[in-house]
Amino acid sequence: MAGLLLQLLLTVFVMAVSLQGWLPLGCLEEERTALLQLKDALNYPNGTSLPSWIDGDAHCCSWESIVCNSSTGRVTILALDSTRNWELGDWYLNDSLFLPFQELNVLSLSANRIAGWVKNKESLGSLKLLDLSGNDINKLIASRGSSNLSALILNNITTYGSSLQLLLSLRAFPNLTKLDLSNNDFRGKILGFLDLKNLEYLDLSYNTLNNSIFQTIGKVYVT
Ligand SMILES: *[C@@H]1O[C@H](CO)[C@@H](O)[C@H](O)[C@H]1NC(C)=O
Ligand SMILES: *[C@@H]1O[C@H](CO)[C@@H](O)[C@H](O)[C@H]1NC(C)=O
Ligand SMILES: *[C@@H]1O[C@H](CO)[C@@H](O)[C@H](O)[C@H]1NC(C)=O
Ligand SMILES: *[C@@H]1O[C@H](CO)[C@@H](O)[C@H](O)[C@H]1NC(C)=O
Ligand SMILES: *[C@@H]1O[C@H](CO)[C@@H](O)[C@H](O)[C@H]1NC(C)=O
Ligand SMILES: *[C@@H]1O[C@H](CO)[C@@H](O)[C@H](O)[C@H]1NC(C)=O
Ligand SMILES: *[C@@H]1O[C@H](CO)[C@@H](O)[C@H](O)[C@H]1NC(C)=O
Numbered sequence: 001m002a003g004l005l006l007q008l009l010l011t012v013f014v015m016a017v018s019l020q021g022w023l024p025l026g027c028l029e030e031e032r033t034a035l036l037q038l039k040d041a042l043n044y045p046n047g048t049s050l051p052s053w054i055d056g057d058a059h060c061c062s063w064e065s066i067v068c069n070s071s072t073g074r075v076t077i078l079a080l081d082s083t084r085n086w087e088l089g090d091w092y093l094n095d096s097l098f099l100p101f102q103e104l105n106v107l108s109l110s111a112n113r114i115a116g117w118v119k120n121k122e123s124l125g126s127l128k129l130l131d132l133s134g135n136d137i138n139k140l141i142a143s144r145g146s147s148n149l150s151a152l153i154l155n156n157i158t159t160y161g162s163s164l165q166l167l168l169s170l171r172a173f174p175n176l177t178k179l180d181l182s183n184n185d186f187r188g189k190i191l192g193f194l195d196l197k198n199l200e201y202l203d204l205s206y207n208t209l210n211n212s213i214f215q216t217i218g219k220v221y222v223t
Contacts, residue, residue: 027060027073034100035060035075041097042112047085067106074103081131082111090115090136098124110134110153132157133180149173155203156183170196182206 027035039053052064061068067077078101084091091114098104104126111134125148133155152173170176176196180203 027066027068027075030100031075032058032060034097035063035066038097041094042080042084042091044088047088049083049085069103072103075101076103077106077108078104079106079108080112081108082134084112086113089113092116092118094118094120095124096120096122102126105129107131110155129153147173147175150175151178152176153178153180154184155180158184174198177201179203 035053036055039050043049050064053060057063060066061070061073061075065079065083066075067079068074069076078098091112093109093114093116095118098107099120099122101124104124106129107124107127108129108131110131114132114135114137116137117132127149129151130149131153133153135157137154137157152170170179173196175198177198178201179196179199182203182205184207
């Protein structure tokens with residue numbers, strides 16, 4: 001009798017979790033699929049990164065570099081810093097890879113040899129922090145719909161000459177409170193384009209600057 005009850009309870013439990021679409025320690029099936037696609041893109045054509053991301057393993061919330069929300073089972077943090085094999089050459093990242101992650105708050109992709117960021121019409125609306133430092137990005141195109149982003153870390157990402165396009169596109173992030181542009185060799189004349197009204201923290205260290213930047217930004221704490 002007790003065995004039957006236990007089995008009944010177990011069946012109800014299994015039905016409940018499969019209706020939800022996720023298992024304890026697992027993530028949503030659509031996000032698991034997206035993680036494996038991301039792994040393929042990151043390793044294309046012959047990289048060896050993220051060995052713990054294994055097709056067939058449902059427990060993707062315990063994979064390396066991932067944090068899930070334990071009540072929704074959705075991925076909230078992807079910390080993929082220095083993950084990609086450098087010999088694979090430049091990576092032109094298509095941000096549709098991240099669209100399935102509807103609760104993604106933190107996306108950290110530093111030092112992965114990202115050279116460009118292809119932005120799609122849909123946006124990563126849940127994103128609050130994006131870290132692209134240590135890549136050599138000469139084209140960052142951002143359009144509408146990134147309004148929830150509050151921290152953008154672009155330390156050491158570009159060389160002088162390609163900076164103009166990058167800074168113009170910062171207008172797409174109206175709610176930024178923290179912006180790190182350190183180590184980029186930006187010149188003062190380019191920074192005059194900044195128009196970020198909510199900015200509270202700005203790191204411009206290790207750049208070549210002149211005072212004209214402060215005419216457009218207002219009150220910021222410069223480190
Ligand atoms: C991938 O293959 C290329 C050429 O076949 C090779 O030069 C490179 O080292 C390989 N990269 C990795 C990460 O295995
Ligand atoms: C997890 O998701 C729940 C439900 O959406 C939300 O209330 C909670 O704040 C989230 N927790 C974290 C740490 O994001
Ligand atoms: C980015 O990926 C999406 C979905 O796979 C695709 O439709 C789109 O054409 C890609 N964009 C570029 C510029 O490759
Ligand atoms: C910003 O976040 C709020 C609350 O999480 C959400 O309702 C909204 O759609 C997000 N904005 C965008 C542009 O996705
Ligand atoms: C800038 O990024 C490159 C590539 O990741 C790295 O090799 C270099 O050490 C970084 N420079 C600084 C000053 O952080
Ligand atoms: C972002 O900015 C828009 C317009 O300035 C505002 O309506 C919205 O509430 C802001 N969102 C957040 C999360 O601060
Ligand atoms: C400082 O920036 C202003 C504004 O763009 C520019 O006209 C000027 O040449 C710069 N001065 C120096 C010394 O670089």
